[in-house]
Amino acid sequence: MGHTGTSLIYIGLCLDWAAMAQMDLLPRPTLWALSSPVVSRGADMILRCQGHLGSDKFQLWTDEEFREEQNASWQQADFLLRNVDDLKDARSYSCRSGQGPLWSEFSEPVDLVVTGAFLKPYIWLHTSDSTLYSGETTTIRCGMSRQTSFQDYNFALLEAKSLEPLQQQSAAQTWVDFSLPSVRLEDMGSYSCIYYKNKVPYSGSHPSNTLELTVLGKLPKPTLWAQPGLVVAPRANITLWCSRPKLFSLKEVTFTLRKTGIQIPLPQKTSADLWTSFCLPSVRPEDTGSYSCTYKEKTGSARESEPSEALELVVPGSFPKPSLFAFPGLVVEPRMHVTLQCRQPPQTFRSGLIFTLLKVGAPHPLQSHSPAGTSADFPLLSVSAQDAGNYSCFYHERMSPYQVSELSEVLEIWVTDALPKPSLSAWPGQEVASGTNVMLLCQGPSWSYRFILYKEGSMNTTQVEAQFLLTHVTPKDSGNYSCSYQPGTNDSLRMQQSDPLEIRVRAPASVPGNTVLISLSCISFVLICLLLLACICHPSTPIAGSLHRESLGRFLCCPCVSHCVCLPHHLEAPTDESLDTEVAKNTLKEPSVPMAEDPEGVTYAHLNLKTLKKRQGDPKENSTEPSVYATVSFD
Template structure:
């Protein structure tokens, strides 16, 4: 778009604003519901508000109160109501569009009917289920008999699958009459009906049984679907299922699979069953496209059905991947809104693309938009725990040759009701000795920002790190601990606390000290024992050194090896020990002149006795004397 054109458009918008300001009003927008203003309880519905060219603000009103407001860069906004309730959401809606400082008048009111609260009605027709073109057909819808005050209810004739209303009636009684004048091919199909409250909340009945209407010369259109989803990675297998209504006139039919842009069927199958599957093995990028199916009688007349609704099969990979972001953030409080924005890459600008929002685990796309620009905004309104999960987006071109981008990076959305609580652990353990350092680790999701540690009876500790260090712990550190983390920038929002972790600090016991002391002494004794037993040179010198050597040596040698040896003594010599009251200073040798005699203790290896020695008697054995003091 050249600068001249842009300037002219800007001048035109300014003039439009000036004119609107003089008129003090903007054109009334249009509000409608997708797929239908009749919604089963618990389902999702999208309310689309179409404003005039240049609208950049939109408001959704509910029973005269503002329910939601958003800024959009295009002339249309979507408001998604999830898991609708027959009390809260079955209300009257309108919308306004804004441009600059001005707002439009509210749109016409849209009554959202939520079914499932009342007993289902009965449905019947004035003709057989198969009629000729041009026939006038009457369909009756009868309210359940037990309902009181029938004048408070309205009736609606619906398309059985989408619940899209064809006609509405507000009779005074319990029955409504719907007329189909001069039916044609467009009137063939499946019908049901409901009744619902005239005033809010618009609580509706369960849909009636299905009434199937067939027009001669044309068979009812089949139903076409894929169980595994329509966005398939290259190389994957997908089965497209085509099912026909149950008609008594049909026994066996031929099902055909078509792809937009081709004249001949891709596949054909003959079957007497009500459905068949078309397998597309190992899909490739060129398999992207719009598919439909039909069936044909195997008779002379060979009547064929209308084509089914088209399915868009997408095989990503032929265009660069987009980027996906979340506003206001990845963590959303329950009941609040979040918008997922899908952007084309900067190096790619395709104005005629369609954006699709995907969720891991959900086979069908969540939302689809064709804004005509470089980005699309997918609103998630009043999020709940089930909205948490992994999201991605793709964009593609709906013209031949079909092109689909690679999926964006997965974006994980958390809802506060579904946030996991953290876990708290201690190192080296929950039971420690006084004076030890203890580290408490608070673990949670990777995007957590701040942490808080709580101890019963003590003030909380808040920090930006997950590790809390307790230094030189004492008995006052004993107790129950828990932690929480902050999931976003909202300083007032914290998760649920972790499970309690009990920390026990014990004082060192006397038994432990005694044990350590005994072990130290034993180690010292063993060291001395090894030292004396393995010395290569015996202790020389006085008798005290020899006794010490024998004391430490006898525990590791035989007893005989511990005895002192004389270099000239025979192996079986007798050992005598002189016992005296005083220790002699000279070698202890008996004197023959001693008149009183000397008392000896005769120690022999074989015998041990005590006798009075004769001074003149000489010993015939070699004798060794040792003085014992």
């Protein structure tokens, strides 16, 4: 590639980057401290900069001055600060990310507080007892000792172990109160506090003594979810995950999985993590049921949490599958009502069953009913595009062992403002020869009621089938085609058209004009040769008498005839000997002339003009001499 092409590409890339910059395609990154922006003097800490997708370089700035740059391939970079100092490192940090020649805006600043510069403050609880019941209100006070200019300081309430800031306040006097209204179990744990300068450098005091806060009551409930889903085939494996809230007071807990109707708990697991998993291998229909999980402290009071929300697990297969119907139909307009009806198969006739409606992709069953009859209605009110999708249903017994039917056939519900766009294809292809048959296939949903074919500049074609046959196409059939479909009998309800498809019909191959002219000329020349030859062989013809024999002879020596030997004029053909004798006599009287060999295999003949003159002078001899015809052949 030449220098000009390379320059143009470079200019194009620069313009592209400039356009991206104008469109603000490089959002500002996020900067935070691991694990807290409050760090002890002499410790190591990490500042992490998270950029937008595609970021490959990062810069760290301190008090609006460049400090460090890194290249990274995972849209983030970690900047390590070793042996932090309250004078050098206790400052305001920000970062920015880059891609190519562009840089993003700066992140929100992070103020790094380094403790250990001042004496620790005091901390105490306003209530007489550090043990509270859930819902009570308390206040934690943090104060400094004899600071003359307290206006230059802020206070921070910290989680004692991680030093994570929970609340911050500016100092109006030498102490501040941190309020904990309506304490929850999540508020139980260890607290400390610090005070620090509100200007650079952000030097802080030593952390205060630790304050233990205990909240009585049940621990907050965990969350339970299933992977890969709530409806699984028999003999499949399923994993149930139980996760708990983050509580500073809890170090290690015991998770328990429970199933409604079974007194003995399912497997238990002890973990210091916030979640754990329970695997149910090779499930059976008997495993269908309602599941929940709890956790409890392993030490101390061994309090247990409230149970999680119930999770309905379905393993179908015991009973025959039901049928699912939609009223008024599968395709509805927005804000209309649809009723899905789940029916038992006729041979079942069981009462007291629970019917459940499922939607593919939904984490939980949509509706459950226990009707008196053999079917259940599930209304979908004022539908929107979010209600479009695949639905199925099943039924099961109310009591253990929870025998469950197979899933019904999937029913696809469409909302008109969410209908798919059709597609148009051609067979055998978009470019065909004239006279060929072309099949245009309009592909839409299987329930499409009618299909419409459009051609640019022509009338539309409507039919029930999705295949449109164009027979014996000509170049006039070339053009852009598209199609659409009707979801129902309402003619006014038509979907958007497919993308245009260009059909090109090649014109039939024509014979070149020069070839036709040459062919006609050759045929005419051959006919003239035949006519003149006939005149020679029949001297009585008036035309032959008027022509000069010698000129005629020269004219007939042409590549259009293969032999210039005449056959007898009378009915009895001469024998081969008489012909050979006559030819031999003429050959002796006239010197032989060699015949040229045509490269195309044509044989040329030479007429003996002296022999012709001799016979013309002797009519008597000429009348008894057998006439000679020429055998002319055309290949």
